[in-house]
Amino acid sequence: MRKTVALIAHDRKKEEMLTFVLENKDSLVHCNLIATATTGRIIQEKAGLDVTTYLSGPLGGDQQIGAQIACQQVDAVIFLRDPLTAQPHEPDITALLRICDVHNIPVATNTATANLVLRCFTSED
Numbered sequence: 757m758r759k760t761v762a763l764i765a766h767d768r769k770k771e772e773m774l775t776f777v778l779e780n781k782d783s784l785v786h787c788n789l790i791a792t793a794t795t796g797r798i799i800q801e802k803a804g805l806d807v808t809t810y811l812s813g814p815l816g817g818d819q820q821i822g823a824q825i826a827c828q829q830v831d832a833v834i835f836l837r838d839p840l841t842a843q844p845h846e847p848d849i850t851a852l853l854r855i856c857d858v859h860n861i862p863v864a865t866n867t868a869t870a871n872l873v874l875r876c877f878t879s880e881d
C-alpha cells in the first residue's frame with residue numbers, strides 16, 4: 757500500500773529538506789507526496805518527484821495538511837521546523853503537530869527521526 761507522506765520545511769530548513777529528499781529519493785518515489793507550496797515546488801523542481809502542493813504555510817498550508825491528517829489521508833509528516841526563528845503562523849504549526857498527536861500520526865521534526873520513519877515504511881513494503 758502506497759504511503760502518503762507530507763513534507764514541510766521552513767525557509768532555513770529547505771536546503772536540508774532537499775538533501776534529505778535526494779538521499780531518500782528511492783523510497784520517496786514509491787510514496788504519495790504532499791507538501792506546502794514552496795517546499796513542494798523545490799522538491800518537484802530539484803528532485804523531480806511528483807508532489808501535490810497546498811498553500812504556503814503562512815497562508816494556510818499547514819492547516820490544509822492538518823485537515824488531510826484529520827481525514828486519515830496522511831501516513832507520516834516530515835516537518836523540518838526552524839527552531840531558531842519565530843514564525844508568524846506559529847499557531848498553525850502548533851495545530852499541525854497537535855493534530856498528528858490526536859490521530860497518532862508519526863511526525864518527524866528532524867532528519868534523524870525522518871530517516872527512521874522512512875526506514876520503517878520501506879521495511880513494511
Ligand SMILES: O=C(CO)COP(=O)(O)O
Nearest residue numbers: 792793794795812813814
Ligand atoms: O511555513 C511553512 C510551514 O509552517 C512552509 O511553507 P512553504 O513550504 O510554503 O515555505
